[in-house]
Amino acid sequence: MLEIITVCTGNICRSPLAAQLLATRLADLPVRVSSAGARARDGMPMTPEAADLALARGVDPALVAAPAARYLTPVHVRTADLVLAMARDHRREVVELDPSRMRQAFTAREFARLAADLSDDDLRTAAATAGDGAPPRERFAAALGAIAGRRGIALPPASPEDDDVIDPYGRSAATYERSAVELEPGLVAVERVVRIAFG
Numbered sequence: 370m371l372e373i374i375t376v377c378t379g380n381i382c383r384s385p386l387a388a389q390l391l392a393t394r395l396a397d398l399p400v401r402v403s404s405a406g407a408r409a410r411d412g413m414p415m416t417p418e419a420a421d422l423a424l425a426r427g428v429d430p431a432l433v434a435a436p437a438a439r440y441l442t443p444v445h446v447r448t449a450d451l452v453l454a455m456a457r458d459h460r461r462e463v464v465e466l467d468p469s470r471m472r473q474a475f476t477a478r479e480f481a482r483l484a485a486d487l488s489d490d491d492l493r494t495a496a497a498t499a500g501d502g503a504p505p506r507e508r509f510a511a512a513l514g515a516i517a518g519r520r521g522i523a524l525p526p527a528s529p530e531d532d533d534v535i536d537p538y539g540r541s542a543a544t545y546e547r548s549a550v551e552l553e554p555g556l557v558a559v560e561r562v563v564r565i566a567f568g
Contacts, residue, residue: 371400371506373561374445375489376463377455377479380406380438382419382545384455387477387552389428389436391453394560398567399505405441407462413438415552418537418545446470450509453477455552472517473510477555479532483519484558491515492561492565495508509566516562 373391377384388404395402415423415436420488423433439445446452446467452474454460463474475483487495495515496508503511526532533550 371398371451371509371566372449373400373402373451373453373559373563374449375402375404375453375455376407376441376459377404378406378408378536379413379538380409380441380457381413381416383534383536383548383552385415385436385438386419386423386549387453387455387556388507389423389432390426390552391556391559392432393426393428394556395563399565400563403445405435405439405445407441407459408442409438411437416538418542422545422549426528442467443467446474449473450506451475451513451559453480453555455490456536457529463550473513475516476532477534477552478526479555480516481554481558482532483516483523484562486519487515489561489565492562496566505567507565510515510563512566 374409375387384404388402388434392402394399420433424430443466452463452470454463454474454476457476460474460476464471492512496512499507499511535548537548
């Protein structure tokens with residue numbers, strides 16, 4: 370089974386929303402999506418604003434009600450095929466926990482930006498380097514390697530902050546909406562790569 374973890378600070382806004390949306394998108398595939406927070410307090414509920422965003426985007430109400438924040442540990446990172454961080458600080462913390470995860474850790478917006486440089490055919494070719502009959506996990510890892518290889522080659526964002534999803538905690542409903550909109554392209558890109566790996 371493919372494992373994806375989304376990471377933010379408190380694990381009550383951005384990362385649980387990202388995990389729920391991604392899990393909904395990939396519900397027909399053997400993919401486990403979870404979330405954690407670099408400074409989360411275990412058991413804290415998702416904010417009502419983030420829950421509303423999830424519901425408005427078609428997430429099952431039972432899934433929205435279920436998650437509780439959990440503190441990010443090295444074990445969470447070690448088993449993940451992809452770590453999707455909400456901001457550069459979170460990505461850095463993930464890599465500090467486990468430096469071997471550098472090529473599997475991206476911010477959501479960075480992932481969208483780098484993956485946009487590669488066509489479906491490019492990703493299929495990369496996935497195929499895993500070998501004939503390779504399982505989806507290995508195909509996904511090979512495709513992910515091609516995306517990570519775009520670092521330092523692809524044009525950087527206009528501002529480094531453009532690779533971060535804005536933190537809406539304690540802010541307006543409009544900021545929550547902006548956060549979700551910033552997150553969306555990364556989720557679309559992840560789904561595309563996962564489906565190619567399983568294809």
